Amino acid sequence: MAVFFGLERVETRQWGGLTLTLIIASVGIAGALPxxxxxxxxxxxxxxxxxxxxxxxxxxxxxxxxITVLFMSSVMLPLFMAEGTNIDxxxxxxxxxxxxxxxxxxxxxxxxxxALPKGQYEAxxxxxxxxxxxxxxxxxxxxxxxxxxxxxxxxxxxxxxxxLVIIIGLFDLFSSVQQANR
Numbered sequence: 001m002a003v004f005f006g007l008e009r010v011e012t013r014q015w016g017g018l019t020l021t022l023i024i025a026s027v028g029i030a031g032a033l034p035x036x037x038x039x040x041x042x043x044x045x046x047x048x049x050x051x052x053x054x055x056x057x058x059x060x061x062x063x064x065x066x067i068t069v070l071f072m073s074s075v076m077l078p079l080f081m082a083e084g085t086n087i088d089x090x091x092x093x094x095x096x097x098x099x100x101x102x103x104x105x106x107x108x109x110x111x112x113x114x115a116l117p118k119g120q121y122e123a124x125x126x127x128x129x130x131x132x133x134x135x136x137x138x139x140x141x142x143x144x145x146x147x148x149x150x151x152x153x154x155x156x157x158x159x160x161x162x163x164l165v166i167i168i169g170l171f172d173l174f175s176s177v178q179q180a181n182r
Contacts, residue, residue, distance in 0.1 A: 023090075024097060024162045029105075029155050031098035036105025041135060043110055054106070061103035067164050069096040074168035093165050101158055108150035112143035 042054030061069075073092040081087070116139060124134035 020090075020165070021159065021162045024094065024165060025155070025159045027094050028097040028101050028158050031094070032101035032105045033151075035098065035102035037109050037140070039102060039106035040109035040113060043106065044113055058103045058106050061100055062107070064100075066097070066100050066161050067167055069100050070164055070167050072096070089168050093168055097158070097161075101154065104154050104157075105151065108147050108154055109143065111150065112145075112147035113139065115146050116142055 039054050039058055042050045043058060045051045045054070070093060073096040074089060077092060078086075120138055120142065121134070124138040129137065
């Protein structure tokens, strides 16, 4: 067994407590933020196929409870994988959390994009900026500043939702506290 700084390696299935909560929450929000921004831009796109696919993705993931997503990633996903393929429970939970949270982040960012006055778009157009430069230099910095409270709310909700990972056999901070009280 490998030793790192005098400590033995611990399998992810044995992780628990605050470590697991922080990993799920930080990786979840770090993965969901870029996807959410792209989905919000896609939802406001003038291209029908991009807009429709973004709307379908957002509405599907917002309509499914996180506990169902975690259950499906834990129980059903292995049934559809090739024989002998084994993906760690933590990775499956992280993918489910990222997909779930990206839909909520997309709606928060979309609210910020809609809050900007039309004059900002017109100003970028008058400077002959392309779509991506307009979004990256003019629109998104202002929109993301407006949505900080909504993103903080989403992050707090994600921290609370980490307790649902017990459904797939991972023990987060709250589960560890309950086990210690017994």
